[in-house]
Amino acid sequence: MAPAAAEAEPRSSHAADVSTVTDSGPRLVTGAMLGAFLAFGVDTIVIVAALWYVGRLSGAVAGGLSAAVVGLFLLWVAGRWVRLRRRGGADAGGVGASSDGTAVEVDPVERVKRRYADGELSEAEFERRLDGLLDAEDRAGEAEPPPESTGGKTERRRERE
Numbered sequence: 441m442a443p444a445a446a447e448a449e450p451r452s453s454h455a456a457d458v459s460t461v462t463d464s465g466p467r468l469v470t471g472a473m474l475g476a477f478l479a480f481g482v483d484t485i486v487i488v489a490a491l492w493y494v495g496r497l498s499g500a501v502a503g504g505l506s507a508a509v510v511g512l513f514l515l516w517v518a519g520r521w522v523r524l525r526r527r528g529g530a531d532a533g534g535v536g537a538s539s540d541g542t543a544v545e546v547d548p549v550e551r552v553k554r555r556y557a558d559g560e561l562s563e564a565e566f567e568r569r570l571d572g573l574l575d576a577e578d579r580a581g582e583a584e585p586p587p588e589s590t591g592g593k594t595e596r597r598r599e600r601e
Contacts, residue, residue: 466560468521473513481509548573 485506492502552573556566 466524466555466558468524469517470520470559472559473516473520477513481513484509 488505491497552569
C-alpha cells in the first residue's frame, strides 16, 4: 500500500502544475454568447431558409437576413474583443489606464473580484485565487502588527464575505 501512496503524491502535484499552466484567462466567446447565438441566431437563419425554400422570401432577402444575423454576432464578438484588449493591460501587469491615459495601479484583489463578477472565474477558482492573494498580503505584512488581536487575515476574510 505504501508504493501506491507514493505514486499518488506526484500525480496530485503534477495536476496542480497543469492547472496553473492551462489557466488561460478570459475567453473571447463565452458559453452564454454561444448559447444565445445558437438559440436565436441559428433559429432565425433556419426559419429564413425555410421561408426561402417554400418561396415566401426571395433569395436576396433571405441572404441579407442571414448575413445580418451572422454580422450581429460578429459585432458582439468584436466588441468583447475590444473590451478584453482594453482591460488586458490591467490584468497582465497590475497597471491600468485611467480615463485621461495616466497609469493607475490596479489592486489584484479587485481584479480577481471583477473577473469573478464577469463570469470569467468559477467560484472555486475565485476562492483559490483570493485566498492566495490574501495569504501573500499576510506574508508581506508579517513585519507589521495585525490591526486587531484577531489578526489581519481574519478581518480581510470577514470584509470579503
